[in-house]
Amino acid sequence: MPLAKYRAFVWIGLLVGLSIRCSKDITEERNAPLAFYQPSHFPPAHYQFQGNAQTEGITEIGRRLFFDPVLSRDSSISCENCHVPISGFSDPSHPFSHGVDQNFGSRNSPALSNLAWYSSFMWDGGVTHIETMSTAPITNPLEMDLALSEAVLRLNRSPYYSSAFASHFGVNEIQSQHMLKALAQFMASMISSQSRYDAWMKGNENALNAQEKEGLILFQTHCAQCHAEPLTTDFSFKNNGLTALTEDEGRGHITTLAADLGKFKVPSLRNVEKTLPYMHNASMASLEEVIEHYSSGIQAHPNLDPSLPVGGFQFSNNEKQALVAFLKSLTDDAYLQDKRLQNPW
Template sequence: MRNSHLGGISLILLVFWLVCTAQMRQSGDPIVLTHPASWPKPQYEFSKNPLTRQGIELGRRLFYDPILSRDSTISCASCHLSFTAFAHVDHTLSHGIENRIGTRNALVLSNLAWSTYFMWDGAVQHLDFQALAPIAHPLEMDFSIEKVVQRLNETKRYPMRFFQAFGDSTATGAAVLKALAQFELTLVSANAKYDRVKAGLDAFSDQEQNGYRLFQQNCASCHAEPLFTHGSFEQNGLPIDTGLNDYGRVRISQNPADTLKFKVPTLRNIEFSYPYMHDGRFRKLRDVINYYAETNALKQKIELTPNEKIDLLAFLFTLTDRDFLFNPTFGFPMD
């Protein structure tokens, strides 16, 4: 009888512990990602990595922490600065530890929940796994996720944050990647003048309106609204930089038709995300427009008068989202 009672109590305690554990695992405060109703459904499967306030905050701290690099000098933010749409305006190519220079221009980070391919060549097909690439690349962080996890578990500051986010104080590779993804998923840019015009809250000037017409005629097939990218790969006629010999998508697909194809980047916040192209060869937006208008880069040449180029620029500036660029919740955690 006594043993039976003890067994019963043990069972109750076990059930209580399991309930508590389950609650701890769900103890984060849920966050729902908001976006304009007219936008398509996000590609990211949020049910596999539900956003929580604690998960996002952990991801933000990891994003800004150089602990992810071998010599603890380079963080994600080193090449993805919030004030420049998480691009890198100081360099044509990304840079890594020990002043190593990479081979590609750092891409803008925004509206990533709608992306299915990551990196200029689409080498990564899921946001969760994207961070593995710069962590492991010898010209960037030159480290490994295994060592990152080991290092995080040796800190005093991270175990509690992993516990708050995922119900377990021990960092794992999956938890690190999911936290980073949670933060990056919150980087939604949807409040540019363009968005306010679409919502009926603002109006384009005549110049911007004409630029919008030119954009729709000449650019929108690749830079499709409302994300301003169709998310796939295109060959835009750029001659190859023989110092880099980067042939783009073909390296991943091994399909000759993909030679010199690169991911079409978003044009949102293009005003602040210079330099442009996969190798950062154009520093000014007008250089990009001139390239398309004055060369035979594309199958169908873009014919623009000088005034039309300015109108197109004026429209592109309506894609600047200052609420996104200067959002303090995206910035360096000050505490």
């Protein structure tokens, strides 16, 4: 065979081999048991499973718990009611969280992903550990309204849970810490890292189109000091000028400092296209409205962050469209449709 032809064969062989390998990697990843992994382009995770070594069995118990209404007083509501997988684990149908007895909370259910990177939870950072996180919704009278002691009693009575906890935790009696650890293992495995933006970050220049790249540059200039890349949040508490007066104390409720009144945790924007309505008070129904807020609606709150100009950035129409286009490139279909993150019952 002439050398040139031989070379071409080798190249084609290599390319075919590579593309088979790439697609195989992805399938393998989704077929593999659900587990935490560290994406190469993310900073190291905050939660390192100290004292809660991850196993396939415990993670599966956590998934069952997440989707099980048994954790609510009248067995009507599971975590999924307010954190719907296909909506990025937010609640598309209720502006304010909707719990047992048709009770409504006063804040919008946040989207959930990449929770292993969080050092604090809730809009006001009132919870500081992924292993205690689930206590809040389970016991909140407006959400699931169940005492932990009653939750544990129910699990001990259940044939599935008593045998699953016995085989995977090696305990005869389930205690609340076992339940909370299992939920933490599931939540820490909810990782969104495969959007087109991620592909671009990992070096695929073509993953974003020209408009999205323009949006990314605007985002890096005006937004990323709070919505820091690649997680799209720096986990700080800021006021972004939603209202001129404090209607919800936010972070100030936790710290009791006047300087924290009206500040909220900078939310992650991963899958933001699917997580409407937006803001802690669900005051915006579309990404266009959000961009209009930053363009022309920023209010002069006493704790407004200095990086945000009162009145807004005055984006042109093209800039607004580019920002929206970029935000949509954060949609991660592999995450939203991952069967391992859906209701197993």
